[in-house]
Amino acid sequence: MGEHLTFIGSVTAQLVRAVPVTLLILAVSGVCATVLATGLTAMSVARSPLPRLVQRTWTFLFRGTPLILQIFMIYYGFAMVPWIRHGILWAAFRDPVFCTCLAMTCCCSAYIAEIFRGALAAVPRGEIEAGRACGMTGFMLLRRVIAPSLIRIALPSYSNEIIMMTKSTSLASTITVLDITGVAQQVIAHSYRTLDVFCAAAALYLLINATLSTLLTALERRLDVDRTPTPLAPIPPTLEPLS
Amino acid sequence: MMDDLTLLGFGPDGWAPLLLKGCLLTLAVSATSMAIGTVLGVLLAWARLKGPRWLRRTALVYGVILRGVPELLVILLLYFGLPSLILSLSDTFGWEAPGLPPPFLVGSVSVGLVSAAYQAEIFRGGIGAIPRGQFEAARAMGFSDLMCFHRIVLPQVARVVLPALGNAWQFNLKDSALIAVTGLSELMRTSLVAAGSTRHPFLFFGVAMALYLVLTTLSSTAFHYGGRYSNRWDRG
């Protein structure tokens, strides 16, 4: 029993040292994916068909396939392409952390865009019309009228997504990144104590996620004007399949 | 090229039958776990919004833990941890040792339990998006809570949550890949095994991606029509 605890203690110490790597991937891809998702959402309601098609294709591809395969294809697949391998991009693609961030940005942006799209359609029409009626357009309408409601509606699902992303960062370990899972897998390979090590790693992920969800819930509370749900009217022509 | 075709064909050296079987298994696990997740998710959302204090707390803690812990661990614990515990208990107390639970069931249940935690959040957001007046109108007519939920909340919540549920479904499809640890050869493991055994990783991962895309397309078409239907009163 005592030996057991010492083992878990030393494993935890090793894992904690890998936390910054996990957080780095999460932060970079979280920010990039959100920005990209905003762009995709804008494209999804664009007037001309081209941006809409791009958005739909993007969502189709990146939401439709497992992230682990995407990471694999970006990391190993691009290395097979001569002009990447011998070009200047190789400096970036050589790095597994970069490849993970890239794959996660692409994949998660598709998910987040879908969330934003649903929320956008749920913003009450009347509020938007009131904005239009006093001469607001495009960006201002978005920032002053749509965004406040949209964020409030999207936040629970968005928090979900961020928490899923935290766990997805563990896939970086499959391409040699020594994040929490990477280190855990190394320890397992030498000790074969799968369950012990996974539990220690899980505790760390739980800690990160509990912190994140506490923060996001607090944000949700702050944004909620008077603790009662917002009324809303219409919603979306949802999820059109790629024709 | 010829080589690739043989590998993907139905012949003695072709992986097509195994890959298709994997596909079906993936679909079955995802659908089962989605059903479990939706039912439990709705209950959890309801508990968080309307339950007594202790139930609200419990639902909250459930959500934080099941969302916070990597899915793989949930499966490992449920599939191996729990039976080991029962085994050691039955050893201690001299009971008849129960057999291991069927992998399919455990896999679906564990993915479903995780999915429920996510779906609870989605439904909570969705219910929050329904105008209060809608509930009040129902309550003023003497609807019970359950009826109010069934007749007023569910139909309206459907259109708000469908895109997010679509996300959850996609996630389930992919989470189902994790149940490979229970020994089930779903799509992901089949392609990993094929890639490892034939040393053609790109071929098989490419095929796996394509197959996932097929599953996705089928399901998002379903979601599309579901969305259209649930939204019929808001068009035009």
Place this chain on the structure above:
Amino acid sequence: MTVPPPVLTATNIRKSFGDREVLAGISLEAREGEVISILGGSGSGKSTFLRCLNLLEVPDDGQIAIGDVQAPLARNRHGRLEVSDSRAAARLRTQTAMVFQGFNLWPHLTVLQNVMEAPLRVHRRDREEVQATARSLLERVGMAGFHAAYPKRLSGGQQQRVAIARALATNPKLVLFDEPTSALDPERVREVLALMRSLAEEGRTMIVVTHEMAFARDVSSRVVHLMNGRVESSGPPAHMFGADASPAFRAFLSPAAL
């Protein structure tokens, strides 16, 4: 002549939002067949009072009874009044109906479904019969051509009329109207008033928040004027609209003569 039994008895209802006291102790008794108009300035608490009557808003203090059944209100540990039995509350509510100021139609149901929903699901009445009632009610509010329309596509006045039909569809003992004619043109107002008058004649009890003085004067059996969270004055319309009405009520009315 015997006095009809009371359908609603509200005693000393109080309600504050934060430190704004909206209802400062209001009592009201409505007997069978009475039509009570509640008048008062904007923000004087009329809607809040109506919502307290069917427990959509839990009062801070006071008692409410529908018929001779006491509303299930009890103080919790912290001394706040609470609905102590939500089933009992739901049962009480099946005997009342309400027309909301904001209509609150259910957007996912068509006009006809909106009207049929409560009698079908809550009262479990026979579908044929419910449908017949619903159709005739919609006819009476002039919405016969809109059975299959969804509320979003209706104009304000059309929504209001559907809301009225919906409230009447369960054949309730007591109907609470919150400004039922605010969105209607004079022609429609007349029709709705005629409808309400005929309901009154059938002996239904109604409590009506309204800014329509004509209605208060001609249809109601009693007029109640709310001011500063209290009943400032009340009485039969003949008295309230007569020469010896209270000065405050006269001041409230004067612009109507504009």
Place this chain on the structure above:
Amino acid sequence: MTVPPPVLTATNIRKSFGDREVLAGISLEAREGEVISILGGSGSGKSTFLRCLNLLEVPDDGQIAIGDVQAPLARNRHGRLEVSDSRAAARLRTQTAMVFQGFNLWPHLTVLQNVMEAPLRVHRRDREEVQATARSLLERVGMAGFHAAYPKRLSGGQQQRVAIARALATNPKLVLFDEPTSALDPERVREVLALMRSLAEEGRTMIVVTHEMAFARDVSSRVVHLMNGRVESSGPPAHMFGADASPAFRAFLSPAAL
């Protein structure tokens, strides 16, 4: 006396929803300082017409000009009318304001912020000045005590008054009112009418959909009666409320004398 220039010219506006023709060709010219009341039955297309005027609803046919600027409407490939330049449309809208039938306050902004939003963000006026205007407008509609409240906590009439203050805050050339007094008590109605009258005297142009006959008769310079998607009759109030008004309009009015 010279004729003031037209502020709004709408020509032959048509609009159908599905196969229900709501506006069957309506033309209207509003000159500076005019107050035009639009009357009509519930569902006669008043709101739809108002919404077409600032392009919230795109008409199927017709032309609209604010001042001498033509609204940017053009047919697309399929022959449907469309807003061809959304910036130009926004620019036109900065010169108009609208009070919605459903108020449409922004729920995430306080009362004061709701009123200050457009002049601050769209017109980029000076904050001090905007705040002073907003405060005085809220004062005039009797909402001075509610600066920090969120719309959801307001009563119907209070929301309506905030919506009126919001519309006037940008100092627009043309104001479109959709039933601006429907949720108000007689006292408030008088105050709002007084406010509108003073606006009219300042030379502001207003188009008002209303069921308030007193307003139509006493404040407006012209009354337009919509029926079956057309202008059934129109003219100065003295004429319309006089003896030789059209029979249809007289029928429409009669219940008001109830």
Place this chain on the structure above:
Amino acid sequence: MDAAPQDTLRTVVIGTEGAFPPWNITRPDGTLIGFEPDLLQILCQRANLRCQLVAQDWDGMIGALQAHKIDVIADALQITPARKAVLAFSLPYAITTGVFVTQKDSPLARMANRGLVLDLDANPTPERQTQALAALREELRGKTLGVAISSTYDAFLDKYLAGVITIKSYRTMGERDLDLLSGRIDLTLDDTTYLRPLLAAPDAQDLVLVGPELIGGELGAGEGFGLRQDDAALAERLNAAIRSAIADGTVKRLSLKWFKADATPDLGPDPASTSSGTPKP
């Protein structure tokens, strides 16, 4: 529990990954082939076991063993002291030498001491070996070396090359090989049993074996079957079968067939007591 005599028939379930050529490979029809399946067929017969071979993902392997879902792990497990804390091992049924591989056009392709076998257990250490290890340190300074995560070269690398090279761990050998080809790593160290067949494949034309071959010492005591620690009876049966298969050359025959090299371990003399599953060095 079941300390039954050798001659009672016992059913055992054997877990293998099925994606680890040439040790275990899955055929498209789902059957398992490879060195281990072949060997097990013979061993089971000799140990009077009715064996059922199942494919199982590695992440769940240990859990499955401990939950009695499988009784034996046959997945080229290398026997190391750390792992013995969790698992019991049978005697080794193969021992492999470690060897470096790099790209043909890499400067490392001309590494010294090619083919020299360094027995890390040799005592005293021959002069030649000490020099070779020192040369290795110099040649590899600043290089990146990839290993598969399940392999056991870390102890060796820690002892002889610590601070000199950068090490990257891969989930599978296949992925590591891809990175070797793409140039993200300079060389890899792996078993000859794996690398020799790989280099024979057409898509590995650019790779070449370099430097000395390593055996013994920190590399571990060879590959053995993983068992539950309380299942001594099964260990005994398997050990006896392994001894006989080694003695009659079966192991040698199979390893030549699958590895193109002899991987027969040297078990030393058969001790009188077989209660311990550990081989004598």
